[in-house]
Amino acid sequence: MIVKAVELTRIYRLGSSHITAVDKVNLQVDEANLVSIIGPSGSGKTTLLHLIGLNDTPTSGKILFNGDDTSFLSESERRKTRLQRMGFIFQTFNLLPTLTALENVELPMALAKFSQKEQMGKTVNLLETVGLAERLQHRPKQLSAGEMQRVAIARALANNPSLILADEPTGELDSKAGCEIINLLSELCKNQNIAVVLATHDERMAEVSDVTYRICDGVITLE
Numbered sequence: 001m002i003v004k005a006v007e008l009t010r011i012y013r014l015g016s017s018h019i020t021a022v023d024k025v026n027l028q029v030d031e032a033n034l035v036s037i038i039g040p041s042g043s044g045k046t047t048l049l050h051l052i053g054l055n056d057t058p059t060s061g062k063i064l065f066n067g068d069d070t071s072f073l074s075e076s077e078r079r080k081t082r083l084q085r086m087g088f089i090f091q092t093f094n095l096l097p098t099l100t101a102l103e104n105v106e107l108p109m110a111l112a113k114f115s116q117k118e119q120m121g122k123t124v125n126l127l128e129t130v131g132l133a134e135r136l137q138h139r140p141k142q143l144s145a146g147e148m149q150r151v152a153i154a155r156a157l158a159n160n161p162s163l164i165l166a167d168e169p170t171g172e173l174d175s176k177a178g179c180e181i182i183n184l185l186s187e188l189c190k191n192q193n194i195a196v197v198l199a200t201h202d203e204r205m206a207e208v209s210d211v212t213y214r215i216c217d218g219v220i221t222l223e
């Protein structure tokens with residue numbers, strides 16, 4: 001088991017009103033599983049991924065990561081866990097525009113203090129894995145949307161994560177590029193033993209996922 005959420009709740013308070021964005025969520029993510037969380041806009045998907053990714057702290061409930069209760073981690077331990085154990089993929093790619101594909105993928109390795117030599121060899125391998133061996137020196141604006149998302153996937157793999165969190169990774173892509181990205185994530189899951197949690201509106205995800213959760217008004221149900 002990679003992740004277990006127990007009665008996870010996140011309430012946003014704005015003045016006198018409050019929104020329960022994630023409401024007593026229980027979920028489990030196992031090794032090498034592709035887990036999708038499908039729900040409409042505003043249902044709490046991004047909030048839930050932020051909690052699982054240790055980018056936010058729950059109002060109540062807890063998250064176990066590799067069996068350890070993350071409630072007791074310090075901010076620096078949370079940062080280290082994110083950097084060394086998790087990879088993140090976003091709808092709008094979040095690549096640094098002035099860096100090449102290679103440099104974007106190197107960044108998390110540099111932050112994790114890999115040597116220059118280790119970074120170089122591994123980066124080229126990762127970009128080959130995502131089918132971009134011919135695009136190493138391209139900057140984001142010189143790439144198609146599907147290619148940018150591939151660079152982001154290579155970056156997410158940089159530090160050998162056990163978990164990848166993907167928030168609407170196909171939201172900006174046409175249907176063909178979207179399918180290719182889903183297939184790539186699904187292959188990585190099985191070939192590299194990485195768990196992937198993917199939040200989406202896209203009903204087609206239910207067909208390719210190992211486990212599907214539905215989320216509505218912060219409440220999750222297992223399909």
Ligand SMILES: Nc1ncnc2c1ncn2[C@@H]1O[C@H](COP(=O)(O)OP(=O)(O)OP(=O)(O)O)[C@@H](O)[C@H]1O
Binds near residue numbers: 013039043044046048
């Ligand atoms: N920082 C915040 N402060 C207050 N309310 C917030 C905050 N972030 C999100 N919300 C509210 O929490 C609810 C869930 O938002 P969230 O972004 O998690 O939904 P989502 O499922 O990711 O939506 P989308 O599909 O549009 O990305 C929404 O009602 C939203 O307005």
Ligand SMILES: [Mg+2]
Binds near residue numbers: 045046047167
């Ligand atoms: Mg969202």
